[in-house]
Amino acid sequence: MKFENYLKLEFPSKSSNEALARSMVGVFASQLDPSMEELGDLKTAVSEAVTNAIVHAYPNTLGRISIRCRILEENRLEIVIRDWGVGMADVEQARQPLFTTGGEERSGMGFTIMESFMDSLTVKSRPGAGTTVVMKRRLPRRRVER
Amino acid sequence: MREIDAILDRMLPVDCAIDLSGLSFMDSSGIALILRIYRRMQLAGGRTVVINPAAQPLRVLDASGIANLVRIVTTVKERANEV
Numbered sequence A: 001m002k003f004e005n006y007l008k009l010e011f012p013s014k015s016s017n018e019a020l021a022r023s024m025v026g027v028f029a030s031q032l033d034p035s036m037e038e039l040g041d042l043k044t045a046v047s048e049a050v051t052n053a054i055v056h057a058y059p060n061t062l063g064r065i066s067i068r069c070r071i072l073e074e075n076r077l078e079i080v081i082r083d084w085g086v087g088m089a090d091v092e093q094a095r096q097p098l099f100t101t102g103g104e105e106r107s108g109m110g111f112t113i114m115e116s117f118m119d120s121l122t123v124k125s126r127p128g129a130g131t132t133v134v135m136k137r138r139l140p141r142r143r144v145e146r
Numbered sequence B: 001m002r003e004i005d006a007i008l009d010r011m012l013p014v015d016c017a018i019d020l021s022g023l024s025f026m027d028s029s030g031i032a033l034i035l036r037i038y039r040r041m042q043l044a045g046g047r048t049v050v051i052n053p054a055a056q057p058l059r060v061l062d063a064s065g066i067a068n069l070v071r072i073v074t075t076v077k078e079r080a081n082e083v
């Protein structure tokens, strides 16, 4: 697949890195000239995926989280968020609205929010091996190019 | 969460208004908190309203379906600042 630009990030699963990750992706996405609403959607989706890696993938340890962003053809932004944590046995179940293993602190709406804010969401996971979340969103350029 | 519980236990409010006007970013962690308050208020027969969420938190409230449970109130004054 042809790409126009990319960014790779890696950081430990400290909760303070969630805000950092979403801001960095926001800055990278800005080259596609998104609207405020589109930018907010992207940051929210990143926040959900990174928070999941922090709280679910590495519940009692600090682990590695990586983010790869690519700008693909037709102004499509691809964001890949990966961890090497506990993984999930049943991804389909995990993606159901309100499904959570996080108790009262969590609402089980993370994947639902990622789905509704992005054009596509793919989740690959294996228990003990980790989780990869791939999301894409097309950002139609609003700037008039002459 | 525990702090919220403690406050609700102590104050035993009839209704609860959650002022989000100062919040610029919210994700599903915020949804869990609002749901928590909503369920507790339901038990006591009280109402929950969310006041003046900014654009991004409002989209998250809508996407999560929480907007169907709690009333979202936007005052004219707050909107005027956004225009």
Ligand SMILES: Nc1ncnc2c1ncn2[C@@H]1O[C@H](COP(=O)(O)OP(=O)(O)OP(=O)(O)O)[C@@H](O)[C@H]1O
Pocket (backbone or CB within 6 Å): A048, A052, A053, A056, A057, A083, A085, A086, A087, A088, A094, A095, A099, A100, A101, A102, A105, A106, A107, A108, A109, A110, A111, A112, A131, B028, B029, B031, B032
């Ligand atoms: N990276 C991950 N590693 C391991 N398990 C995960 C991961 N991401 C999600 N899960 C599992 O999928 C469930 C659903 O995730 P989702 O983000 O939808 O809800 P949540 O994180 O439980 O709650 P919320 O996002 O609303 O705070 C989680 O409770 C967890 O069991």
Ligand SMILES: [Mg+2]
Pocket (backbone or CB within 6 Å): A048, A051, A052, A109, A110, A111, B028
């Ligand atoms: Mg989550």
